[in-house]
Amino acid sequence: MTGKKAVVILSGGLDSTTCMGVGKEAGYELYPISFHYGQRHDREIENAKKVASYFNVTEHKVFSLEFLKEIGGSSLTDQSMEVSQEGVGEDVPNTYVPGRNTIFLSIAASYAEAIGAEKIYVGVSAVDYSGYPDCRPEFIEAMQQTIYQGTNANPAMTIEAPLIDLSKGDTVKLGMKLNVPYHLTTSCYLGGEEACGECDSCRLRLQGFEEAGATDPIKYM
Amino acid sequence: MTGKKAVVILSGGLDSTTCMGVGKEAGYELYPISFHYGQRHDREIENAKKVASYFNVTEHKVFSLEFLKEIGGSSLTDQSMEVSQEGVGEDVPNTYVPGRNTIFLSIAASYAEAIGAEKIYVGVSAVDYSGYPDCRPEFIEAMQQTIYQGTNANPAMTIEAPLIDLSKGDTVKLGMKLNVPYHLTTSCYLGGEEACGECDSCRLRLQGFEEAGATDPIKYM
Numbered sequence: 163m164t165g166k167k168a169v170v171i172l173s174g175g176l177d178s179t180t181c182m183g184v185g186k187e188a189g190y191e192l193y194p195i196s197f198h199y200g201q202r203h204d205r206e207i208e209n210a211k212k213v214a215s216y217f218n219v220t221e222h223k224v225f226s227l228e229f230l231k232e233i234g235g236s237s238l239t240d241q242s243m244e245v246s247q248e249g250v251g252e253d254v255p256n257t258y259v260p261g262r263n264t265i266f267l268s269i270a271a272s273y274a275e276a277i278g279a280e281k282i283y284v285g286v287s288a289v290d291y292s293g294y295p296d297c298r299p300e301f302i303e304a305m306q307q308t309i310y311q312g313t314n315a316n317p318a319m320t321i322e323a324p325l326i327d328l329s330k331g332d333t334v335k336l337g338m339k340l341n342v343p344y345h346l347t348t349s350c351y352l353g354g355e356e357a358c359g360e361c362d363s364c365r366l367r368l369q370g371f372e373e374a375g376a377t378d379p380i381k382y383m
Numbered sequence: 384m385t386g387k388k389a390v391v392i393l394s395g396g397l398d399s400t401t402c403m404g405v406g407k408e409a410g411y412e413l414y415p416i417s418f419h420y421g422q423r424h425d426r427e428i429e430n431a432k433k434v435a436s437y438f439n440v441t442e443h444k445v446f447s448l449e450f451l452k453e454i455g456g457s458s459l460t461d462q463s464m465e466v467s468q469e470g471v472g473e474d475v476p477n478t479y480v481p482g483r484n485t486i487f488l489s490i491a492a493s494y495a496e497a498i499g500a501e502k503i504y505v506g507v508s509a510v511d512y513s514g515y516p517d518c519r520p521e522f523i524e525a526m527q528q529t530i531y532q533g534t535n536a537n538p539a540m541t542i543e544a545p546l547i548d549l550s551k552g553d554t555v556k557l558g559m560k561l562n563v564p565y566h567l568t569t570s571c572y573l574g575g576e577e578a579c580g581e582c583d584s585c586r587l588r589l590q591g592f593e594e595a596g597a598t599d600p601i602k603y604m
Contacts, residue, residue, distance in 0.1 A: 223450075225453065261533055264489040264529055269482075275481035275482060296534070301532040305529050310525070314479060
């Protein structure tokens, strides 16, 4: 352990759990944060807690962002909207939560500054993704500048997005190499005990394991 | 009214209330948002509500950001820390809340995208200010880029910081010209019925009215 701290935005899904493995491998003391933003199901948060305890972290914060439910504009937070299942297409799917990653990263930066962490890990990918604008390298670069300019940390903290150029298959290969506990993770937008296998998130996940030549350890309907 | 919408980050203080006047003058339908972030006193939120109703707005959202109290690191959110009263000096005062404006602006951008607003007004000033890093033009420019890259709004929304180059005196002159209800506002960090007149925020406010050759309509101890 380097004695240095890293904040990890941990959703309890495949990508963010892989980031926990990458941060640990890099020798950081991990400070995961999870967000309760009125997403359709609490399962994610339960999985995030299991992943955090698997990594034996010092502290795991779960922050309530109920205001995102009030803002709405996404099928993930507005129960009256149906979760799109048409696969990744031209338009941004209605599971996009307006500006979500900007909010997550700004809170992560505030927390990192308060605890003296030098890294913020975020599991965005711009290869196999649903087309969300806040998963692209251009966004991460702009957010990095905003954190440099908007915080008083010295040295300034930096964002690490280790999966941004990886396909889902490459992410799974990386995670398996690092013995990441995929059996503790969940990805399905519907949040049932068993994954639906049909929403965009399940499709991308299954594709990843197939590419990696591995079997997904979680249960499907 | 142009039929166009503008989100205004409204704290209930002098600067943000002036921004309400500027947005109204520009013909926007105003959508103020206020944040309850565990600041020392609720007075701000009560004042923000009075200002919002003075401007007869369609909607005034008050979002709870209790997580900022959990993050701590500032005398505004951590009751065990004493509010610095030594005036503006070399170091950033302990009233600085790590990355606060990045969080506020990212939530404003999410809300603006969800309701189709094209402007976000924020009352930061880099002239008479306490040295907070997230009140400077460089920060606003970086945040603007982050909003361009991180949201799906078309046309993209833009940040308006009409006071950024104004002294407190110039801000007060502008507000008086626009008949802004300064009697409904509060600035004091201690949040009493009567302002203390000694904290950094009170000093800057009093200095502003003096420069503008006007009398501050609120009560002081």
